[in-house]
Amino acid sequence: MGYKTILVHVDEAPHSAARVLMAAELALQHGAxxxxxxxxxxxxxxxxxxxxxxxxxxxxxxxxxxxxxxxRALADFAPQLRALGVHSFEERVLDDExxxxxxxxxxxxxxxxxxxALPEGRGTGPGTFPAEVLTESGxxxxxxxxxxxxxxxxxxxxSGIASPGAPAPGRHxxxxxxxxxESARATREALPLLARAEKITLAIVDADLRPAAFxxxxxADVLAWLGRHGITAEVAMxxxxxxxxxxxxxxxxxxxxxxxxxxxxxxxxxxxxxxxxFRETLLGGVTRTVLEAMNVPVLxxx
Numbered sequence: 001m002g003y004k005t006i007l008v009h010v011d012e013a014p015h016s017a018a019r020v021l022m023a024a025e026l027a028l029q030h031g032a033x034x035x036x037x038x039x040x041x042x043x044x045x046x047x048x049x050x051x052x053x054x055x056x057x058x059x060x061x062x063x064x065x066x067x068x069x070x071x072r073a074l075a076d077f078a079p080q081l082r083a084l085g086v087h088s089f090e091e092r093v094l095d096d097e098x099x100x101x102x103x104x105x106x107x108x109x110x111x112x113x114x115x116x117a118l119p120e121g122r123g124t125g126p127g128t129f130p131a132e133v134l135t136e137s138g139x140x141x142x143x144x145x146x147x148x149x150x151x152x153x154x155x156x157x158x159s160g161i162a163s164p165g166a167p168a169p170g171r172h173x174x175x176x177x178x179x180x181x182e183s184a185r186a187t188r189e190a191l192p193l194l195a196r197a198e199k200i201t202l203a204i205v206d207a208d209l210r211p212a213a214f215x216x217x218x219x220a221d222v223l224a225w226l227g228r229h230g231i232t233a234e235v236a237m238x239x240x241x242x243x244x245x246x247x248x249x250x251x252x253x254x255x256x257x258x259x260x261x262x263x264x265x266x267x268x269x270x271x272x273x274x275x276x277x278f279r280e281t282l283l284g285g286v287t288r289t290v291l292e293a294m295n296v297p298v299l300x301x302x
Contacts, residue, residue, distance in 0.1 A: 008034060008113040012072070016073065103132060116130070131291075147295055173194060176256050186270055187269060
């Protein structure tokens, strides 16, 4: 089973085109329908709670400016997909905040593609909305780095046409496995990509801290599970430096990113642990580290 409905967030950020390009390639690979969504940033709760005056001319003018900006962001969406050979798609302009609006649409999608939050001081988009989409949609989320190039993830001819046989994102996949239900969910959601990968590395960090979860041979059960899907992988064991008198483990997120660079992977699969609805602590520390410092796409599930 592949991804048959792919949602992609479209805005005026410089790397928005890279997101659309990745959605196009995955659509070609899986025969998927693509939904491009641009948002005004005005919360739907303002309308539902009647906190705004529909007859206010200043409000109407402001909303139209925001909607026009969203429509402008979508201006190249349809032409880009048609040029790449994708013919099943739609575009939507939603009056909502980015995270809340995308989460609603993603509830009836197989995969949501969003951009990494821009470094502080660049752009105006909310930096927490990828986490909100992940925790509120029930849909796996593919986060594209803000450094991604529009032609970096797809094989395109000089005529601008992409072949359905072009290499899919994730030729070498790194699975961050910590034996949790979140990592199991992420791996399961990534199966359509894993089935096409040329190489898969199962990264296990600090297995000695949870021997009961990992078992006598860490990763063996995962390799057997993937093998029944016709997927082969190899295990890479790492241990963080123990710190302080209590020998606390080091930064797992940094260790995963270093391993990803070391083995040359082009996709990380990560189970996201969420423990709070407050924005400041929406995701666990490993997830935050990876999302902030990532330079390859990250597929996450919650």
